[in-house]
Amino acid sequence: MPSNTEIILHLLQTKGLGPKGLRKVFAGLIASKSSFADMLGMSVEQVVMKLGLGQKLAERILNFKASDLSKALEDNVVSVLPIIDDSYPMRLKMTLGDAAPPVLFAKGNLDILDDKSVGFCGARKASEKGLLVAALCAEALVKEGVNVSSGYANGVDMKAHTSALEHGGTTTIVLAEGIQNFRIKKEIKDFFDEDRAVIVSEFFPTGRWFVSNAMQRNRTILGLSKAMMVIEAAMKGGTFSAAMDAIEHRVPLFFADYEVDNVSSEGNRYFLSKGANAIRANRHGKPNIDGVMRAVNRAEEFCSTSSKQLQLI
Template identity: 40%
Template sequence: MTNLIQPMLAPAALDLGDEGFPLAVARLLGSKTPKTLYCQGNLALLGKPAVGFCGSRKASEKGLRVAADCATQLAQSGIVVVSGYAAGVDYAAHKAAFEAGGSTILVLPEGIEHFRIRKTLVQDWDWDRALVISQFPPSAGWKTYRAMERNTLIIALSRAMIVIEAGATGGTLHAGESTLKMGLPLYVVEYGDMANEAPGNAVLIAKGGIRVRKNPQLGVANVEAIRQAASKPLVVSSMQSASLPLAFAT
């Protein structure tokens, strides 16, 4: 039995220059801007404040709880959650956003014809609060370089990024570094045994990432600074990283 369900919504093509094409993507990526974005769902989400989530497919249980906590709080504040569609952090962030009554954007590393709704998301799925997006031809299959380009789009669709758990090497670490090079705010989770679970987090904090810690009084992550960053208009001071590919998230 399959764990995926065919969506009953036809995709739409959004071309660069069309009304509704996310201007922030063009401003951040410059000549690397995708000429067409293939979308299913609520296109209005592209114009709302959004925060991207990045982390491992094999994140620890603590990391998954933190991802869900942050996504829940941001979604309840009206901020759109943006991430890939992999297991681990991506899935935890999307599911938490749905359960909180918020909205989420799922960015694919393949053509949109391959998209299926996971059965574990069906109960909470709402096309008015969801947007599936791909920059690749509709029938394009999964390739490593497409996953790399997909990560760039996640960053460009967001006004700030959160790294949940980054390894000493790999795609999550690279995505965090690329966020900093693009000049976007990078927030990095910090907790007690981080050195064992996520050694790359300390590296990103040392390079300019902003710590995200638990509020001891409330027992949840302190995301107020992230809310404020997501609510500010995007200001692009440089496109120096527009040609830098991101490593495939691991």
């Protein structure tokens, strides 16, 4: 009998079954009180009726094909978390709703996924000032017991991850490619500790990096976070889009407020002029994150209350 991981990998490779179709499959399994293994034992007619799929798609699902990748994931200590799994981050489901990734692949300390977390976003080619601000903000959050989440790209992302680990904190690395492609980069190597990091990907384990993946990954960072800090945003591109997504999903959004803007922070001034929350230095030259912490604690309280309500439904 194939494992749940093998069946999920098969579903992810089933032609015509995208994220929306996967969520429909998972919802159908819950409604019919069926397991993944039960599904493979169904007839085509039963799959159509219980999972709400078309006949051709049902036939493809039942034409199970095992993947050697399952063993590779096991050897690499990768957990597979479908959205119906209790280990799937509740915050991600609550924030993104139907847009939440139907499956996550994760390795490292999965307990971090339930911790208070603030997302970092910013330019890959950030200014020296921006990199310093990212490092100082991550350090300040770590001292408050907050996890730092970002996208493992060069620039702001890498500085935030590294600073969090360097100062004894935790970090969530959200990939824009398959988790089998994860490698510890030289910038973070001296501080990397798998007990204080969790690596997450919503893409097929061997999938390559694409621009569209990076945009999608930014939404997942947002969904895992109780607030988003933007260090440097240009007037277009992934960071600007991530900020717009934060507004859409009502995630508290904070921008570094520089006395002098440069090309990589023009977006900061735009959003600040529209009333976005500002992060400024205090009288000691450190970032004042009081507003961020208030937002995080409010979100934590709301998430806790909502989770209890969901369990009672």
